[in-house]
Amino acid sequence: MFERFTRDARDTVKGALDEARRAGAATVTEEHLLLSLMDLGALDPLGVDRESVRARLAESRRRGGMSKADEAALAGLGIDLGGIIARIEETHGAGALAAPPPRRRRIAALRRRDREADHHVPFTAGAKKVLEQSLRIALGRHDRHIGTLHLLLALLSRPGTVSEVLTDHGITYAAAETGLAA
Numbered sequence: 001m002f003e004r005f006t007r008d009a010r011d012t013v014k015g016a017l018d019e020a021r022r023a024g025a026a027t028v029t030e031e032h033l034l035l036s037l038m039d040l041g042a043l044d045p046l047g048v049d050r051e052s053v054r055a056r057l058a059e060s061r062r063r064g065g066m067s068k069a070d071e072a073a074l075a076g077l078g079i080d081l082g083g084i085i086a087r088i089e090e091t092h093g094a095g096a097l098a099a100p101p102p103r104r105r106r107i108a109a110l111r112r113r114d115r116e117a118d119h120h121v122p123f124t125a126g127a128k129k130v131l132e133q134s135l136r137i138a139l140g141r142h143d144r145h146i147g148t149l150h151l152l153l154a155l156l157s158r159p160g161t162v163s164e165v166l167t168d169h170g171i172t173y174a175a176a177e178t179g180l181a182a
Contacts, residue, residue, distance in 0.1 A: 004135065006147045012036045013131070020121050028123045030130055030162045031057055034155055042148040046171055046179045053165055060161045062094070067164045130154045149180045 002010065015036030020028040035057070037043055038050050060067070063085055066074075071081045123131075133154035138146045156163050156173045166172075 004138070004144070004146045006145050008040060008042065008148045009134075009146050009151055011040055012042070012148055012151055015039055016127070017121055025121070028121055028127050030124070030126050030155060030158065030160065031061075033127060033130055033151060034162050034166070037148055037152060037155075040148065042152065042180075043171070046176065048169055048171060053169055056165045056168065057161070060165065065161060067159075067161045069159075069164065126158065126160070130158060133157055149176070152176050152180070 002013075005013070012033065013036075016028050016032040019025075019032040019035045019039075023032075025032070035054070038048065038053065043050075063071075063081070066081060074081050130151065131154070134146050134150040137153050137157070138144075138150045141150075143150070152171075153173060153176060156166055156171070156176060
């Protein structure tokens with residue numbers, strides 16, 4: 001599949017790996033793919049405010065990855081997510097619901113990892129689905145290659161925090177398709 005990726009799309013995947021490593025994340029997520037797309041300037045033609053998107057993603061991590069749709073569903077059941085988060089943070093500190101740091105490994109494994117500049121960081125199932133979906137989108141559009149547009153459309157086509165944050169910033173599937181199509 002990666003042989004169909006354009007140079008920019010490959011750079012996006014590599015950038016997502018770098019994002020995950022910089023963040024100390026144990027896995028590469030959809031969020032890392034989005035951050036990489038933004039860093040490469042792929043969303044600039046759409047007028048995306050990078051800092052605002054980063055702030056919303058950080059807020060979502062603080063809330064344990066819960067989207068507004070999740071919060072609304074819980075509210076429908078009489079559960080106040082904001083109150084729960086506040087109580088957890090009172091007890092365990094700010095950002096307690098954010099993804100946990102990678103598990104500690106033996107010292108020898110850490111030394112080996114430090115020697116290997118390109119240590120393996122696996123992709124989450126969701127990030128893998130985005131890559132698979134980008135292929136489906138390219139095939140559906142009769143495009144010969146998978147580019148950053150296809151990756152963005154795949155991110156937008158999947159429910160969750162990333163697509164919600166993009167939509168809140170005016171980036172919908174249709175807007176991305178018309179604004180970035182070449």
